[in-house]
Each structure stands twice: as C-alpha cells, then as structure tokens.
Amino acid sequence: MAIDRKKIIELMSKIDVLPDENGIIEGFNVYVNQLPTSFWNSFAERLTSKAENLEILHAKEYLLYNAAHECGYHTGYGIITSDEWNAVVAPMIEKVPEDILFGAFAVFTAWGWADAEIVELVPNEKLVVRAYNYYESDIVKYGSSNKMSAYMIAGVSAAFMDLAYGGEYDPKGKPIGTFECKQVKGIECGDAYGEFIVTKAR
C-alpha cells in the first residue's frame, strides 16, 4: 500500500477555497460551495423526521442518498483528475483502481465530509467503509436515534465504487447506480463509528 493517508489529509485539508470576483467557486470540474454543515443537517433531518410513514421516509431517504451519489460521482471524478490530486496523490498510486479508492477516501476526509477510511475492499465486489467522526451524526445531541442518517457518506461511498469499477467516466452519469451502499452502523444511533457496505446493485 503506497497511499499515505495521513500525508494526503494533511496537505489536502490546507487548501483554502475562495470565490472568484463573482462569488463563484469553480474547481474539480464543478461549482463548489462551502456552506455550514448545520444547513445540510437541518434540511435532511427535518425532512425525514416528519415523514408520515415508512414508505415516505424511505422515498425521502433515497433522494438524499441519491443527491450524494451523483455529487460523489461527478465531484469524485473531478477530484481524481485535478491538479491537486496529481500533485499529492497520483505519485503514490501503484495499483489501479484500488489505490485510487484509498486515496479518494483520504481526500474525502480532508474535505471534511467524514473521517472515513476503507476497512475492506474486494475489487469490483464489495467495499466496507468506517467513519469515526462525521457531521451527519451531529443531528443527535443526546441519546441515540433509531434512524441511520449518514445519507451523504453512503451516497458518496457508492459513487466512488461506480467510478472505480463502473466503467469509463460518463459526464451524463450513466454508471451511477452500478453499486449501492447500505449504512449498517451509525454514531447517531449509538455505535462507536458509522459503517457502510457497498455492493453491486441488485
């Protein structure tokens, strides 16, 4: 394993993301924003917590997950083709696409999405990710919820597997959904960490 996760996090987390003269942040082939985490958390939690029944809850949860899935696919591709990636991560890559995946989760962590790393990878089959600290768990301040709520981590994790094993990148996102992710543990649910299992979509 040539990927130096600690070094990637240290270097990539230092990047200041500032807008141009029009207040727009362009980078990684997308328009970027840097909003407070409280905004994303509040919408997701207020939306899902008032679902009248399980069917509606699952529909809303899928849409939140899907937003991250698309985001992760396109932004993930932007990250792994960026100048920053080429300068910091690319020289560490020996095995493709597995090392790219390990590097991508280091950048994922550096961006503040979650302190998340791969704990198991079966190429083109299965990925297990653990998140030891993540903003989506902040929805619970006391006690534990019975609703796994890390839709963003789940969606992006699936997207990274789509990028790794779903074929060539498609700007229209056709490979999105080659893999799917299920959250099986959550800090918001009282677990010590969040755990996410990505497998081929059924």
Next chain:
Amino acid sequence: MIQEVKTSIKYNHTFDPRTKRHYINGFQAVLHCHHYSTLYTQLALDASETELLKDCARDSFREVLDNYFVQNPDISTIQDKINIAIQYFSLFGLGKMKVNFLGDFSGEVELITSHIDSGWLKKWGTYDKPVNYISAGYIEAMFESVLGVSSGTFKAVEVQSIVMGSKSSLFKITRR
C-alpha cells in the same frame, strides 16, 4: 490563518486534525458541489418542501451572520453589516449579490451571479420557475440579522430568475 477577503470580511479557516472537520470563522463548514445543492433543491421541489429548504437556509445563515456581528462589534452600521453579508454570500460560493434597498418593511435584492442557478443550468438547462430557495433563505437571514429582528420576520420571494433565462435574479422582500 486569518486573511482579509476583498475589503473587510474576515476569513478564518481552520481544520481540526483530530475530528477532521473544517471551520470558517468558528462555524463548521463543508465543501459540496452544485450537483448536491441542485439535487437538494430538486428534492425540495418534488416533495413540496421548498419552504423547509428556505427555512433551514435562513436559520443556519442567521446564526453565522449574528455571530460575526457579535464577534466584530466594529461592524455596527446597517451599511457595514450589509457589506459584510454580501461578502459572506460570496465567501460561501453562493454568488454575487446586490442589495437594491433594505427597509423595516420591504426590500429588494439582485443576484448578479448565483451558484444555484449556474449549477442548475449546467446540470439541467433552463427551468420554468425559480429554484433558488437557498439564497432566498440567506436573504431573509440577512434582513433579520442586519435589522436585529426575530427569525421569520421577513419573506423573500424570487420574482426573476437566471435559471428562467433572465440576466440576473431578483428577490422581493416583504414583512410578514
């Protein structure tokens, strides 16, 4: 590090190596892309929850602006506070804003550029109705924070939209 962005807003970006979280001026922030922000918007439209999206934006941005003004008591006039709020909007990457007027009972704000609209156009092309509920929430927060009134006092409605083909977006603000 602390640096000056444009004329006067302070930008203090820190990364906590223990928790792996980013903070801007003391508030946790996270990088996301236009796919994420526009899909949240599309979700809100599909679920008839655009008011919720706006409310969440207003509540979140209000906290940030209020805190900034408390931490920087030299920013005390309405003009200075508006100037900071305009720059904060850009610092978030949300675009470039022009406040045409702000009063106790009404106001008007123009967006010269917009993250949500540019992102929507890039992802899906034009649309037949306004989509920028996140900025509408920001504008409500700005009016309330600058004037020091309670949350929910103002209502911002997008009456002209870049995503519908206009050169700029226009928001009318009324007191509820």
